[in-house]
Amino acid sequence: MTRIDPTLATAARLTNAPHAVVIGAGLGGLASAMRLGAMGYRLSVFDKLDVPGGRGSAIWKDGHRFDLGPTIVTVPQVFRALWAACGRKFDDDIDLRSLDPFYEIRWPDGSHFSASGDTDRMVEEIRRLSPSDVDGYYKFLSDSAARYWFGFEDLGRRSLHRFRDLVAVLPTFARMRADRSVYAHAARRVKDERLRMALSFHPLFIGGDPFNVTSMYILVSHLEKEFGVHYAMGGVAEIARVMAEIIHSQGGIVRMGQEVDEILFKGDRASGVRLAGGEIVSADLVVSNADAGWTYSHLLRNRPRKRWTDSKLDRSRWSMGLFVWYFGTKGTRGTWRDVGHHTILNGPRYKGLVQDIFLNGKLSDDMSLYVHRPSATDPSAAPEGDDTFYVLSPVPHLGHDNGVDWTVERDRYRKKMLDVLEAQLLPGLSEHLGPEEILTPVDFKDRYNAPFGTGFSIEPRILQSAWFRPHNISEEAENLFLVGAGTHPGAGLPGVMSSAEVLEQLVPMPHEVPR
Template identity: 50%
Template sequence: MLTAPAPVFAGPAAMAVTAPAERPRPHAVVIGSGFGGLAAAVRLGARGWRVTVLEALPEPGGRARVHRQDGFTFDAGPTVITAPFLLEELWALCGRQLADDVDLRPVSPFYRVRFDDGTLFDYSGDAAAMEAEVAKLAPGDVAGYRRFLAASEAIFKVGFEQLAHVPFSRWTDMARVLPQLLQLEGWRTVYGLACKHVQSPQLRMVLTFQSLLVGGNPFATTSVYCLIAFLERRWGVHFPIGGTGRLVQGLVGLIEGQGNVVRCGVPVAEILAERGAAAGVRLQSGERIAADIVVSNADSATTYRQLLPGVRRQRWTDARIDKARYSMSLFVWYFGTRRQYPDVAHHTIALGPRYRGLLDDIFERKQLARDFSLYLHRPTATDPLLAPPGCDAFYVLSPVPHLQSGTDWSQQAELYRQAVQARLEETLLPGLGVALCSSRVTTPQHFQDELGSFRGAAFGLEPVLTQSAWFRPHNQSEELRHLYLVGAGTHPGAGLPGVLSSARILDTVVPDARAFQARPA
C-alpha cells in the first residue's frame, strides 16, 4: 500500500491534510491452470488485477501437465500447437517475447495419415506438395480440394477472425452473425461440406479428421470447424522444444513476473456467492479466499453442477446439463521404447477399417468398439532429448465413448492397451512389444476423477451448431455476477486456439482493475 504524503500546509494555520488510503487492487481468483486459466491470469494481470491461480493437481498445466518417468518426458495433453500468435500476445503483454522462453519449431508434415490399407498421405502447409498428394490419392478431386480450401478460408475469416473473441453474451449477438453463418453453410456438418467438394472417401477423411482434435464428430460437428484447415495452413503446426510443458512453465513465469501467484495441490470445493455475485472460493481444506471476481477454467458442467451448491441456477440447471451432448473421451497410452523408429512422423493419424461406423459407436451408440483409429505422437522426431539416448517417446490416443458407455475401465484398461499395442505393432511400430521400456495410461475415468471432466468427456460439450457460440455456457456467467468461464467448455470451444481465445474474451467482459476499483465501494 502506498504511504500517505507529507502534510500540506494551507494559510497561516498549519492543517495536516492526509490523502485517503488507497483501496487495495481488486483480486481475481482463477480456478484451474490449464492453458485457458493461465492465459486468463496473464491477461488480467496485465490489466492491473491481483491474481491467484488455484490448481487441484500437484503441478500446473491441468490437462497440459507433464508425466516424467524412466527418463522419458510425456506431455499429457495438447501436442498440436497452432495459431502461435495467441501465445505471442501473452508474452507481449508482459513486455517479453515468446522466443525468450520457448523454442517453438514448425512440424512438417503437419500429419502423416495412414489409411487402413497402408496408403500414406502427408498433410502439410505446402500448397504444391498438398496438391501433389491429393492428385496421387484422388486425381479427380484436385479442383474440388481447391474449392474446399477456399470455403475453409471464407469460414475462417468469419468464424475465427470475427467471432472467436466475441463473448456472445446476448441472443442478439447470435442473431447478428446468423446470416453470415448460413451463407457460409454453417448448417452443414464438417463431413457434409467435404462431401460437397470432393468425391474420394479417403480424401473426405483427410479433410475432416481434424474436428476430432477438438472433440467433435465430423458427421455432426458444424462445418464452421472446417476453418481449422485454413488456420493450420496460415500459421502452421508447431511443437516446443522440451514439450508443451515448456509453454506451461513459461506462462507460470509470466504470472509470477507480474507479482501474482500460482498455487498447486489446492482443490476448490465451492465458489462463494454474496448478493448474487461471486465473492471468492472455499478450498477443500476449508480455507476461504476472498475475490472480487472468479474465473473458472474448470469444465463448465462441473463448474455449475459442483462448485455452485448455494446458487439457484436459471439456465444451466442439472436437468439441462444432463440433457446436453458431450464430446467423446480418450484412452491415452504413454510409452517409451529402447529403440528408435525414425520412419514414424511427429504426428500420425492411423485410420482404422471403419470411419463413420466407428464414430457412430463412439458418439451415438456409446459403445466401446473392437477396432479403432489412432493418433500417434512421436515428439522425439523433433526433440530427441524427451527420451534417453537411443530411445523414442510416444503417446497414442484412441477416441472412445465417454462414461455413459458404462465401460468399467478398471477392468478394460489393460485389455484395451494390449489391443492398441497389437495394432501399432502390426502397422507402424514393428517389434514394439520387445522394445517397450516405459508405460502408463489415462482413461475416461481419469478424465472425470482427476481432471473434473463431466462424464469423462475430454472436450466438454460436443461442438454441434446448437451448442456453439451463444448456445454454449457464456464466458460471462448467466448464473452469477462476477463469475467468468474460460476453457473448452465455453465459447469458442476446445483446442488450443479456442481456449486461448476464451481468455482473450475476458478483455471485453471484465473491466480493467482501475475501472473496477473506481466503482462505488
C-alpha cells in the same frame, strides 16, 4: 482493442489493487491470469494438480516425459499476442519448431497422405490419391479460409453472450451452410473416401463428431495451412511452466495442490472461493477455468441456476472420451525411420466407428489411433537412444447407458492397441517397451474433474456453439467469468487462448471494480 498496460502489473504489487481468483491452472486459466495481471489485478490461481498446465501438463518416468494433452501449437500468434500484452516476447521464452510434414495419415489398404502447408505439395498428394478431386480441393481451401475469417477471427475473438449478437450473424451462418456437417461439406468437394476423411477428421481434436459438428470447423484446415503446425520444445508443459513464471513475475500467486470446492457469494455477486481444505479466499472477481459443466454442477451446487441447471447439463451432448497410452521404448532412436512426429492410423471404418463412439456408446473392436512421437523432434522427451510415444484412441465417454467398465477393459484395450501398432506402424514394439502410463475416461474424470470423463467438455455442435455455449460472462451470477474448452469459442489451444482474450474485453478495469 487491448486495455492492457504491462506497467500496471508492477503497480498492483505495490497497491491494494482488486484481487482476482482464477480456478484452474490450465492454459485458459494461466492466460487469463496473465492478462488480468497485466491489467493491474492482484492474482491468485488455484489448481488441484501438482504442476501447471491442466490437460497440457506432463508427467516424468525414468527419464521419459509424457505430454499428457495437446501436442501441437497452431495459430502461434495468439501466444505471441499474450506475451506481448505482458511486455514479453514469446520466442525469447519458447523454442517453437515448425513440423514438416504436419502429420501422415495411413489407411488399412496401405495408402497414405502427408499433410503440409505447401499448397503445391498438398495438391500433388490429392492428385496421387484421386486426380479428379483436385478442383474440389481448391474449392475446399477457399471454403475453409472464409470460415476461418468469420468463425475464428471474428466470432472467436469476441463475446457472444448476448442473443442479439447471435441474431446478427445468422444470415452469415445460413449463407455458409453452418447446418451442414464437416464431413458433409468435405463430401460435396471430394469424392474419394480417404480424402473425405483427411479433410473432415479435425473436429475429433476438439471433441466433435465430424458427421454432426457444424461445417464452420473446416476452418481448421485453413489455420493449419496458413500458420503451420508447430511443436514447443519441452512440450506444452514448458509453455505452461513459463506462463506460471510470468504470473509470479507480475506479483501473482499460483498455488498447486489446492482444489477449489465451491464459489462463494455475497448476494448475487461472486465474492471468493472455498478450498477443499476449508480455507476461504476472498476475491473481487472470480474466473473459472474448471470445466464449464463442473463449474455449474459442482462449484455452484448450492446456488439456484436459471440456465445451466443439472438437467440441462445432463441433456447436453458431450465430447468423446479418450484412451491414451503413454510409453517409452529402449534403444529405438533411429529405429522405425518411416515414423515421424505425428501419424494417424485409420481403422477399417470411419463413419461406423465414429457412431459407436459418439452415438452408440460402444467400445468397438476396431480402432483408429493418433500416434505422437515427440522424441522425433525433441531429444529431451526421452533418454539418449530411447523414444517416447503417446498413442490416443477416441472412445465413448462415461455417460452412455451400459457404459464401458474400464476396470475390465483397460488392459484388454491396451493389448489391442499394441497389436495394431505392431502390425501397422511399430514392428517389434513389445520387445522394446519401457515405462508407461495410461489414462482412461475414468482418469480424466478424476484428474481434471471432467464431466463423464470427456476429453474436451461440451461437444461443439451448432446448437452448442457461439451463443448456445456456456458464456464467458456467466448469466448465473454477477462477477463470475468462465474460460477454457467448455466455453466460447471452444476447445483446442487457439480456442482456449482466445477465451482469455474475450475475458479481457468483459472484465472491468481494476479502478472500476466495486470495493
